[in-house]
Structure formats: structure tokens, C-alpha cells
Amino acid sequence: AQKITQTQPGMFVQEKEAVTLDCTYDTSDQSYGLFWYKQPSSGEMIFLIYQGSYDEQNATEGRYSLNFQKARKSANLVISASQLGDSAMYFCAMRGFYGGATNKLIFGTGTLLAVQP
């Protein structure tokens, strides 16, 4: 069975500092993808970054980077130079790339990030 674990229910960070949001996962699939989404108070889920299980380099998208450690089954999100607009709920998600039951996007419980001025 697949499982995503986010152990930080909430975090504070000072504006302009970097912050790491933790995510660990469990899967029996050999090929899978890891995703991070941002959900502001409006409710919309915003796609941030993707990491494939066979990607050798860590994914980066602007101020977002994914610290992928396959052996440890972790896919932490790093936000550099935090901005007030980064305050939101962040969800880690995973999807297997084989057909059938594992080919669904499943989510962790989320981390609420609050950026302080």
C-alpha cells in the first residue's frame, strides 16, 4: 500500500528565510512520481514541483526545490527566501506509474506554513 507522511502539522518561518517541509513516503512501486501542492486559504490546489523516482537530479522550480533521498524515501520541499504570500497549507503527494490501484494521486495530511514579517 502507498502512504505519504507529513509529520509537521504547522511551521513558522521568518520572511526571507528558507524553510524545509518534510515528506516521507512508502510504496512498493518501482516507478513513481512525487508532487508538492500549495493550498492557500482560497482552497485552490496549486501545483508546485514534481520529482520522478528515476530522476537523478533534484527538481527545482524557482524558489522551490525538492530534496529527494530515494534510499530514505523522503521528498522534502525547500522554499528559499520565504515571502508572506507563501503562507498556506502544503501537501505532498505521490502516484505510482503502473496501471491499476496505485495509479492514483494520494496526499499527505499537509503542513500549514505561516510566514512572519
Next chain:
Amino acid sequence: GAVVSQHPSRVICKSGTSVKIECRSLDFQATTMFWYRQFPKQSLMLMATSNEGSKATYEQGVEKDKFLINHASLTLSTLTVTSAHPEDSSFYICSARTPRLAGGPTDTQYFGPGTRLTVL
């Protein structure tokens, strides 16, 4: 990124009535759409997978007769909450999976803005 719209954004209805929520992919064709439900301060829970031209696949515990899903075209899926009751009040979010682009890493799921349903 790709755009997914959802309508209505907010609906309040009386207990016993039915409510239809529309999900559209605006700039791509989505053969697969997903419907999620999110309770306050909780994560998204997948309700069903909707494939164009075929019956939806429901997750365990989701009543298919209560949550009717129709994926009539490659850009439109609808969720109808039949005979809604207060316990059905929730935030419903649809998602559409883009086709994998040439040279791209994978297909990606984009989400609609959500529909907040309140049943009185």
C-alpha cells in the same frame, strides 16, 4: 500551467435536494478527471476517478448512487450529489490529468478551485 475551472464555487442547498458541480479543463483535453472531498483542516480524499466515455471508478466507501459522476466529453465532468444531507457539506475539488507532453517528465494533475457545499 493548465487551467481547470469548477462551477459553482459555492452552493447552499436544502436537505434532500440534488446539487450538480461542473469541472472543465479549459485548455487541454482530459481523458481522466478526479473528484476529491476535503473536510476542514484535513487532507484531500479521492472519491472517484472519471474516465471519458465510461463509468466512473469509485473509491471504497463512496456511494456511487449518491455521488453521480458523468464524464460526457474530454473537457467536462460533472458530480451530482443526490438527496444531499448536512453530512455531505464539504469542499469538493475536481482535478484533471494532462496528457504527457513530448519530452516532458510526466502527466500532471491540475486542480479546480473547488466548490464549497453547505447543506442546511
